[in-house]
Amino acid sequence: MGHTSSSLWRDVTDKRLQDKYAYTSVIALKVSKDLKKLPMEEIFGTLKVHEIELNKDKGQQKGKSITFNAQKTSK
Numbered sequence: 001m002g003h004t005s006s007s008l009w010r011d012v013t014d015k016r017l018q019d020k021y022a023y024t025s026v027i028a029l030k031v032s033k034d035l036k037k038l039p040m041e042e043i044f045g046t047l048k049v050h051e052i053e054l055n056k057d058k059g060q061q062k063g064k065s066i067t068f069n070a071q072k073t074s075k
C-alpha cells in the first residue's frame with residue numbers, strides 16, 4: 001500500500017526533525033510553498049539538497065544517498 005502525500009510528508013519530517021537544522025529547513029519549506037500543489041520530487045529534492053549542505057558543514061559527506069518511493073494520487 002502506498003503512502004498518501006500527507007503521510008509521506010509526515011514520515012519525512014519525523015526523520016528530519018532529529019536535527020535542529022533540518023527542522024528549520026522543513027518549516028521554511030512548508031511556509032514558502034504550497035505543499036498541496038508541489039510535486040513530491042521537488043520536496044524530496046529540496047530536503048536532499050539541505051541534507052547535502054548539512055553534511056558538508058559537518059565534514060561528513062560520504063556519497064550516501066536516500067531513495068524515496070512516491071506514489072501518485074489521483075484527485
